[in-house]
Amino acid sequence: AQSVTQLGSHVSVSEGALVLLRCNYSSSVPPYLFWYVQYPNQGLQLLLKYTTGATLVKGINGFEAEFKKSETSFHLTKPSAHMSDAAEYFCAVSDSGTYKYIFGTGTRLKVLA
Amino acid sequence: EAGVAQSPRYKIIEKRQSVAFWCNPISGHATLYWYQQILGQGPKLLIQFQNNGVVDDSQLPKDRFSAERLKGVDSTLKIQPAKLEDSAVYLCASSLAGGPSRDTQYFGPGTRLTVL
Numbered sequence: 001a002q003s004v005t006q007l008g009s010h011v012s013v014s015e016g017a018l019v020l021l022r023c024n025y026s027s028s029v030p031p032y033l034f035w036y037v038q039y040p041n042q043g044l045q046l047l048l049k050y051t052t053g054a055t056l057v058k059g060i061n062g063f064e065a066e067f068k069k070s071e072t073s074f075h076l077t078k079p080s081a082h083m084s085d086a087a088e089y090f091c092a093v094s095d096s097g098t099y100k101y102i103f104g105t106g107t108r109l110k111v112l113a
Numbered sequence: 114e115a116g117v118a119q120s121p122r123y124k125i126i127e128k129r130q131s132v133a134f135w136c137n138p139i140s141g142h143a144t145l146y147w148y149q150q151i152l153g154q155g156p157k158l159l160i161q162f163q164n165n166g167v168v169d170d171s172q173l174p175k176d177r178f179s180a181e182r183l184k185g186v187d188s189t190l191k192i193q194p195a196k197l198e199d200s201a202v203y204l205c206a207s208s209l210a211g212g213p214s215r216d217t218q219y220f221g222p223g224t225r226l227t228v229l
Contacts, residue, residue: 042222105155
């Protein structure tokens with residue numbers, strides 16, 4: 001069965017610093033991978049997704065993620081954190097058989113002034 | 114384009130009471146999903162509809178949870194009777210495809226249920 005592991009349930013960065021949120025997946029076939037962001041008391045908003053093709057994917061709000069098949073990773077990065085980036089981030093993989101989304105447990109990002 | 118709408122946004126009930134949540138997906142989206150998100154966890158799929166038929170309800174606790182999607186548009190998720198462990202955010206999502214696919218899912222704001 002496919003699974004998603006997000007390392008670090010809480011990450012703190014200073015404003016202006018690099019944001020790196022880690023996601024590793026297990027899949028026996030090429031996966032579709034997603035990053036969603038959830039602000040307090042809101043639903044999930046799609047940041048970016050990888051389907052096929054270019055392994056570096058650019059998303060909204062300056063975020064990007066790189067699909068690395070050899071490392072089974074899809075880490076999310078942003079060069080310079082902004083206070084408004086404080087939220088919870090979820091990595092998800094689309095199951096190859098049923099196409100169901102399998103979510104990680106989330107990483108809560110805190111941005112320090 | 115209007116997003117996925119859900120109501121109510123918040124609900125507090127006592128255990129053993131019943132509750133219903135409503136979802137209106139993005140216009141034209143054939144597939145609708147209900148997820149349960151317990152605090153500190155990622156969303157877990159409860160049920161998936163394709164038009165008005167159930168595609169997957171393998172993780173729906175059918176002794177107390179029920180859902181329907183009449184006319185292939187709006188959907189209602191019901192819990193009867195509620196238990197303390199049902200306290201969670203219930204998210205509705207929709208996607209365009211009318212069959213199995215990896216279409217992007219778009220999420221509503223969720224309903225936060227507290228069971229006392």
